[in-house]
Amino acid sequence: MALQIIDRRLAGKNKSVGNRERFVRRYKAQITEAVRRAVAKRDIRHIEQAETITIPRKDIREPQLRHGQGGIRDSVHPGNTDHVRGDRIPRPDGGAGGSGSQASDSGEGEDDFTFTLSKEEFMELFFEDLALPRLLRTHIANTMQYKSRRAGYAHDGTPHNLAVLRTMRGALGRRIALTKASHRELAVLERELEALLERASDCKEVDECVNETGAAAAELQLAIEQLKARIAKVAFLDPLDLRFRNRIRVPAPSSQAVMFCVMDVSGSMDEQRKDLAKRFFILLYLFLTRHYEKIDIVFIRHHTEAAEVGEEEFFHSRESGGTVVSSALALLDQIMHARYPADEWNIYVAQASDGDNYGSDGTNCRNLLVDKILPLVRYFAYVQVAEEEQNLWQEYSELLPMFPHFAMRKVGQPSEIYPVFRDLFKKEGVVV
Amino acid sequence: MNLSQYPVLARTESPTVIRPAHFAQPLPLAPRPAGERPAEPLPDPSDWTFELIERYHAVIAATAERFGLDTYPNQLEVISAEQMMDAYSSIGMPVGYRHWSYGKEYLATERRYRRGHMGLAYEIVINSNPCISYLMEENTTAMQALVIAHAAYGHNSFFKNNYLFGMWTDAGSIIDYLVYARDFIAQCEERHGYDTVEQWLDSCHALSNLGVDRYQRPSKKSLARELAERERREAYAQQQVNELWRTLPVRPDKDSTVPQNQRFPKEPEENLLYFIEKNAPLLEPWQREIIRIVRKIAQYFYPQRQTQVMNEGWATFWHYTLLSTMYDEGWLTDGVMIEWLSSHTNVIYQPPAGHRAYSGINPYALGFAMYRDIRRICESPTEEDRRWFPDVAGAPWLRTLHHAMQNFKDESFIGQFLSPKLIRDMRLFAIHDDAEERELLVSAIHNEEGYRQLRQMLSQQYDLGAREPNIQVWNVNLRGDRCLTLRHTQYQGRPLSDDTEEVLRHAARLWGFGVQLESVSGDGEMPVLLHSVPAPPS
Numbered sequence: 021m022a023l024q025i026i027d028r029r030l031a032g033k034n035k036s037v038g039n040r041e042r043f044v045r046r047y048k049a050q051i052t053e054a055v056r057r058a059v060a061k062r063d064i065r066h067i068e069q070a071e072t073i074t075i076p077r078k079d080i081r082e083p084q085l086r087h088g089q090g091g092i093r094d095s096v097h098p099g100n101t102d103h104v105r106g107d108r109i110p111r112p113d114g115g116a117g118g119s120g121s122q123a124s125d126s127g128e129g130e131d132d133f134t135f136t137l138s139k140e141e142f143m144e145l146f147f148e149d150l151a152l153p154r155l156l157r158t159h160i161a162n163t164m165q166y167k168s169r170r171a172g173y174a175h176d177g178t179p180h181n182l183a184v185l186r187t188m189r190g191a192l193g194r195r196i197a198l199t200k201a202s203h204r205e206l207a208v209l210e211r212e213l214e215a216l217l218e219r220a221s222d223c224k225e226v227d228e229c230v231n232e233t234g235a236a237a238a239e240l241q242l243a244i245e246q247l248k249a250r251i252a253k254v255a256f257l258d259p260l261d262l263r264f265r266n267r268i269r270v271p272a273p274s275s276q277a278v279m280f281c282v283m284d285v286s287g288s289m290d291e292q293r294k295d296l297a298k299r300f301f302i303l304l305y306l307f308l309t310r311h312y313e314k315i316d317i318v319f320i321r322h323h324t325e326a327a328e329v330g331e332e333e334f335f336h337s338r339e340s341g342g343t344v345v346s347s348a349l350a351l352l353d354q355i356m357h358a359r360y361p362a363d364e365w366n367i368y369v370a371q372a373s374d375g376d377n378y379g380s381d382g383t384n385c386r387n388l389l390v391d392k393i394l395p396l397v398r399y400f401a402y403v404q405v406a407e408e409e410q411n412l413w414q415e416y417s418e419l420l421p422m423f424p425h426f427a428m429r430k431v432g433q434p435s436e437i438y439p440v441f442r443d444l445f446k447k448e449g450v451v452v
Numbered sequence: 453m454n455l456s457q458y459p460v461l462a463r464t465e466s467p468t469v470i471r472p473a474h475f476a477q478p479l480p481l482a483p484r485p486a487g488e489r490p491a492e493p494l495p496d497p498s499d500w501t502f503e504l505i506e507r508y509h510a511v512i513a514a515t516a517e518r519f520g521l522d523t524y525p526n527q528l529e530v531i532s533a534e535q536m537m538d539a540y541s542s543i544g545m546p547v548g549y550r551h552w553s554y555g556k557e558y559l560a561t562e563r564r565y566r567r568g569h570m571g572l573a574y575e576i577v578i579n580s581n582p583c584i585s586y587l588m589e590e591n592t593t594a595m596q597a598l599v600i601a602h603a604a605y606g607h608n609s610f611f612k613n614n615y616l617f618g619m620w621t622d623a624g625s626i627i628d629y630l631v632y633a634r635d636f637i638a639q640c641e642e643r644h645g646y647d648t649v650e651q652w653l654d655s656c657h658a659l660s661n662l663g664v665d666r667y668q669r670p671s672k673k674s675l676a677r678e679l680a681e682r683e684r685r686e687a688y689a690q691q692q693v694n695e696l697w698r699t700l701p702v703r704p705d706k707d708s709t710v711p712q713n714q715r716f717p718k719e720p721e722e723n724l725l726y727f728i729e730k731n732a733p734l735l736e737p738w739q740r741e742i743i744r745i746v747r748k749i750a751q752y753f754y755p756q757r758q759t760q761v762m763n764e765g766w767a768t769f770w771h772y773t774l775l776s777t778m779y780d781e782g783w784l785t786d787g788v789m790i791e792w793l794s795s796h797t798n799v800i801y802q803p804p805a806g807h808r809a810y811s812g813i814n815p816y817a818l819g820f821a822m823y824r825d826i827r828r829i830c831e832s833p834t835e836e837d838r839r840w841f842p843d844v845a846g847a848p849w850l851r852t853l854h855h856a857m858q859n860f861k862d863e864s865f866i867g868q869f870l871s872p873k874l875i876r877d878m879r880l881f882a883i884h885d886d887a888e889e890r891e892l893l894v895s896a897i898h899n900e901e902g903y904r905q906l907r908q909m910l911s912q913q914y915d916l917g918a919r920e921p922n923i924q925v926w927n928v929n930l931r932g933d934r935c936l937t938l939r940h941t942q943y944q945g946r947p948l949s950d951d952t953e954e955v956l957r958h959a960a961r962l963w964g965f966g967v968q969l970e971s972v973s974g975d976g977e978m979p980v981l982l983h984s985v986p987a988p989p990s
Contacts, residue, residue, distance in 0.1 A: 023509055024527045024582065025502055028535065029589055035538040036558040042650070043555030082553055083658050083951035083958070085921055090887040091946030096910040098813060099804020100881035100897055108891040109883075135559035 044141060050075050051137065055145050056438065071142050074134045143310060168267045177264025186263035194261060198254045206247045213240040277312040277366035277398075279305060280352050283334065284373035286323045286343035289405075296405040296431055297372030298335050303441045304370045304401070312366065318355055322348035324378070328355065345377045345412060346384035353392045362396040369397055374406040375413050382415035389416075394423050401444055402428040479851040480520025487514070489782045496785045500593040502530075508597045509604075511783050515774050516605040520850060523608040525582040528600065536588050537561050539576050547630045549637040549745075551653050577603040579611035580627065594791035597784075601774045606767025613858045614762070616755040626752060629678065633745045640738050652739060655958035656725065656746035661920055663725030663747035664754050686737040693733050720924040720939065723747070724959070727925045733934065734964040743962065758861040758916060765819015766857050772796060772820070802878070813910075818878075822865070825874045826853055836872055844869075867911035872903045880906050887945075921948055926970070933987075935966040940982070942973050948982070956985040964988070 044051060054073045103109070137145075173186055220233040281301045283294070308315050319334035320326055323341035326348040352369065360367060377385070394400060400423075402416055407430065419426050429440045494507055505528065516523070531539070541558035548554065578584040585603040587596050611617050641649045656663075721727045725747040729740050756763075771792075779789050802817035803809040826844065829837045830852050833845035844852055856869060875898045882905065884895035896902035896909070912918050926939035936959070940948060952969065960967040968984040 023506065023513070023525070025505060025509075026527065026529045027502075028529045028531045035535075036541050036554065038550045039541070039552065039555035040558055041555070042550055042552040042646070043559065045646070046552045046650070080556060081951075082654070083954040084661055085659075085923060085952060085955050086661075086949045087919075087921055087943075087946045088949035088952075089947070091942070092887070092944040093885040093946070094882055094895065094909050094912075094944075095885070096813070096880050096882050096906055096913060097805035097810075098802055098878040098880055099806065099810075100879040101804070101806075103881055103894045103897060105894055105897050105899070105902060107894040109894065110891055111885075133556070133560070135563050 044137075044145075047075055047080070048145070050079065052145050055137070055142060058142075070139050071137045072134060073137050074132045077132050080133045143306070167270055169270050171266045171268040173263045174266040175262065175264070177266065181265040181267070183263045183265050187257070187261050190263060191257050191261040194258060195254055195256070199251045202247050202251050206244065206251070209240055209244050209247065213237060213244065216240065276314040276316075276364070277308055277368060278316040278318060278360045279308055280318045280320060280355075280367070280369045281334065282320045282322070282348050282352060282369060282371040282373075284323070284343060284345065284348075284376075285321045285337070285340050286374075286376065287340045288343075288374050288376050289340070293374055293405040294335060296434060296437060297403065299434060299437045300372060300401075300403050300431065300441065301370055303437065304368065307441075307445060308368060316360070316365075318352075320348050320351055320355075322351075326351040343373075343376055343378050344381050345373060346381050346388055349385055349388040349393060353388065356393070356396065367397040369393070369400045371400070371402045372405055373402075373412065375404045375408070375410040376406075377410065377412045382411040385412065386415045386419065389419060389426075390422070394419070394426060398425065400426045402426070403440070404428065404430045405432075406430070407432050479854045481848045481851050483520070483850060484518040486518070486777075486781050493783055493785045494788075496593055496788045498592040498594075500591070500596050504593055505587070505596055505600070508593070509600055511778055512597065512601050512605060512774055515777055516601075516609075516770070519770075519773070520854065521605050521609040521770065522612060523583065523605060524580070524612055526600075526604040526608065527582040527584045528587055528604065529584060530587050530589055532589050533565065536576070536586060537565060539586060547627065547634055549630075549634040549653075550641075551657075552650065553657065577607040577611075579607070579617070583608040583611065592791065594788040595795065597775065597788065598771055598792040598795060601771035602767045605774065606770035607763065609770070610759075610763050610766045610857060613854070614759060615859055616759055616861055620755045621752060625678070629748065632679070633749070636738075636741060636745065640742065644738070649742070651961070652742055653746070655961045656743055658955045658958035659724055659728075659962070660746055660750040662923060663723060663743075663750040665723050665726070665751065666754075666917070682741065686740070689730060689740060690737070693731060715926075716928045716930050717925060720926055722924050724923070724925055724938070725750075725962075728959075728962045731928070732963050735962075739962075755861075758863070758914075761815040761819040761822075761862045761914065762857065762860065762865050763819070764816045765821075765823050768796070768800060768816050768820040769823040769853075804879070805881075821874055821878065822869055823853060823856075825871055826856055826869055828873075829871060834873070840871060841869075862914035863911050863916075866914060867907065870907045870910060872898075872900075875903055875906055880910070882906055882909050918943060921946070923969075933966060934964075935968060936960075936963050938967065938969045939979070940969060940971040942971060945973070947971075953983050953985065956983050957988075960985045961988045 051073055054075075055071060058071045173183055216233055216237050220229070220237070283289075283297050283301075285294070289297075305315070305317060317331075319329050319331060321329055321334055321337070322343075322345065323339070324344045324347065325341075328351065329337070348371075356362070356367060389400070404413060413428070416426075416428050420428070427444050429444065431437055431440050494511065495504065497504075509526075509528070513526075537558060541554055541561050576586045578586075583604065585599065585608075587599055591599065637649065637653070717727070725743050729735075729743040729747065732740075735743075775784065775789070775792055778784050800814070800817045800820050802814045827849045829841055829844050830847050830849035833841070838845045856865065860868060878898075880898055881894055882896040882902070884893040886893075896905040898906070922941045922943060923938055924941075925936065927937040929935045929937075938956075938959070948969075948971070956967050956969055965987045966985060969982045970979040971982050972979045
């Protein structure tokens with residue numbers, strides 16, 4: 021019998037992707053909501069995962085005309101154990117199902133519909149409508165980095181870039197071209213000479229013959245010498261032959277970023293305020309990972325002194341004390357200079373504090389920002405996780421007109437985090 | 453009855469059969485004798501290779517031929533799990549138009565598969581000529597052999613020979629038609645916007661159960677003819693509709709075509725989508741065409757819904773019989789045998805009523821048991837069998853089986869062949885559930901007086917006419933508000949489900965004016981207005 025086996029494994033999968041897109045589009049509101057809920061529960065480094073989404077079954081059902089509950093039904097079932105004809109069985113709770121064991125007519129239970137959103141879809145929905153603000157994009161464009169890339173061969177360059185193989189290939193070609201005619205001529209002369217010498221050995225003892233051939237041979241000999249000399253004069257390597265590897269500089273969008281999370285852990289920052297801060301950091305982290313291939317996070321916590329710590333300690337350590345905000349900013353400046361030169365890194369800072377600062381330290385903070393930090397960073401977002409405006413807020417407010425990439429907002433409730441974040445990073449022209 | 457919850461060995465789709473000229477060929481009387489015993493069985497590494505598949509296939513094919521299985525040529529396609537899920541969620545068809553509900557199906561399938569709820573052996577047969585069976589790359593050699601026997605010989609021969617498939621479907625044009633449908637709907641999306649088309653499709657889908665001609669065979673047309681007719685159809689349809697809805701007064705000397713008090717349509721129309729396509733006054737040509745596409749596809753799948761027990765049972769019977777024969781004849785190792793048997797056992801497991809896993813009768817289990825039982829009745833009939841099946845008892849089993857496969861659908865197959873012995877084996881019993889009563893009644897069990905009743909009731913359980921509510925187009929208010937009246941004829945006093953009003957809103961969207969539904973009791977008495985849905989906002 022005729023048989024054909026075809027290997028289709030490499031022939032496109034994801035034929036359903038269009039249907040899947042239509043599904044997500046249709047249930048966007050529910051899905052987006054679920055995405056936002058999911059984010060609130062995650063820790064910062066694991067946020068960017070696929071997510072299981074659940075949509076109530078009733079929202080997703082496709083209605084059909086079918087029989088409902090009620091009326092008379094006769095149904096046949098397997099596995100009778102002890103019933104005899106005429107037995108009466110109490111109706112199981114909830115109508116169908118149970119010991120009466122009627123399969124549901126509609127074939128659909130009321131379980132919720134659950135499916136998994138891929139990481140990509142998840143992030144897509146989460147950051148819909150958001151973008152790095154325009155000012156940032158121009159800023160990035162101005163400090164474009166360059167990458168050096170190979171671009172064929174050039175006639176001049178530094179010895180370091182000499183392409184030996186290419187050069188020698190060229191030299192060989194040139195030599196062949198320049199000496200081909202001479203070589204051909206040489207071959208002819210040599211054959212003639214050989215023939216002559218052969219003839220000379222034939223005409224034994226006949227002086228005339230010997231003299232004649234001798235003279236002709238000498239003449240040929242001379243011509244051969246001259247030809248060889250001419251061939252030898254062709255240079256082995258000529259400056260014309262030199263080839264250098266050519267490298268050009270192409271603009272490369274910088275693809276690495278560092279995010280400084282600066283958090284106040286003074287006595288007044290209770291768990292709730294830390295939680296607000298954490299959520300804001302999570303959003304920023306997620307957002308930046310969408311734009312950069314590589315992203316570092318530096319956690320700085322401070323009370324009267326600042327320290328660089330790990331994520332766990334950053335969010336959960338209980339140590340606390342008074343507040344000197346400038347200590348954190350000074351440390352930030354140090355780290356930035358030591359490890360993240362601004363011409364290689366896109367630097368972002370998110371600072372969270374309840375705004376309560378020690379005495380005159382607000383001025384120090386402002387000076388640090390103006391002189392050292394703000395000129396180097398892409399975006400500085402200050403979030404005050406408390407309502408009342410204290411001295412830090414006032415000092416920072418003065419920065420706003422000078423630095424368009426400095427932003428500050430107040431957040432009092434978890435529900436305000438996302439709107440504030442969206443506000444800070446909204447796309448041009450999108451109403452939040 | 454929900455059949456979809458069973459472990460699916462095969463989803464059988466797209467019956468595309470042209471009744472072959474040799475259909476009248478004589479049925480095989482008995483299997484032909486085996487060839488020589490092989491020196492050693494086929495190798496059984498768990499990883500398959502193309503060469504191994506060919507060797508297994510060759511033996512399966514030869515064995516199938518001895519049993520007279522008449523199939524289309526086979527094309528086996530190896531695909532990955534993702535591709536299988538793609539295929540699975542687009543109703544098994546290689547092409548289809550885009551719609552969110554298929555996306556939903558895909559997501560559900562993916563989830564079941566990832567959680568391991570779906571058997572490894574799952575595969576799809578596309579019924580075409582050649583018949584395409586998908587082999588999933590994750591399957592072991594033994595499972596590939598099972599799938600080949602099940603799909604490429606079981607389902608394939610069913611498609612080619614069962615009368616319903618031959619009568620209702622057309623292999624030559626279905627794939628082309630689906631490509632046309634996909635392209636047409638994509639064009640509509642471009643022209644009229646995703647949302648508009650999606651809504652329209654939603655509404656068509658909601659009525660797709662009522663988009664089937666139950667008693668009329670569809671005409672078979674090539675795609676070229678289909679396309680050529682489309683334009684004429686569009687022009688003509690509009691003309692007809694205009695005629696129907698003409699508002700100018702009819703000249704008195706001419707006979708009025710529609711007397712004031714005559715109903716329209718004259719006869720009740722069961723195919724609601726067809727009726728709307730032809731008569732809705734306000735539709736754009738593209739809207740009519742989409743209704744037609746959905747209707748055609750629903751019609752196309754209609755025979756499948758009527759032969760699930762038979763089709764799955766047949767394929768299961770044959771993978772069981774072919775592989776067992778091969779084992780007896782020395783082709784299969786113990787390892788292969790045990791592996792496919794374990795899979796086979798899962799597929800035909802029937803949990804008893806009351807069991808946690810019970811959700812109705814497993815069509816694989818019932819179908820398999822019935823074909824086995826028919827063979828038994830032929831080969832070693834008891835006194836009881838002789839009384840119940842005088843024609844079958846003692847007849848050549850192979851011919852009887854082929855005959856049974858070719859000429860029935862689930863309803864009549866069960867009505868004809870369910871034997872008392874099988875009723876006892878499965879310990880079948882019937883529950884009479886009258887919503888008026890406080891308790892359920894056991895109306896029949898597997899004893900002498902229950903056999904006929906059980907057989908008749910089970911048969912009816914597979915009658916689509918009884919499973920789905922009977923709703924017909926009853927009347928249109930031609931002179932007034934153009935409201936469409938549907939009439940539901942109750943079956944055993946069963947009401948309609950809660951979805952009804954929503955479906956009617958979809959119907960109103962398609963019709964363009966108000967729709968109402970009235971219900972009459974089984975004897976046609978006392979219409980009761982159930983729902984009335986106003987015209988959709990324009």
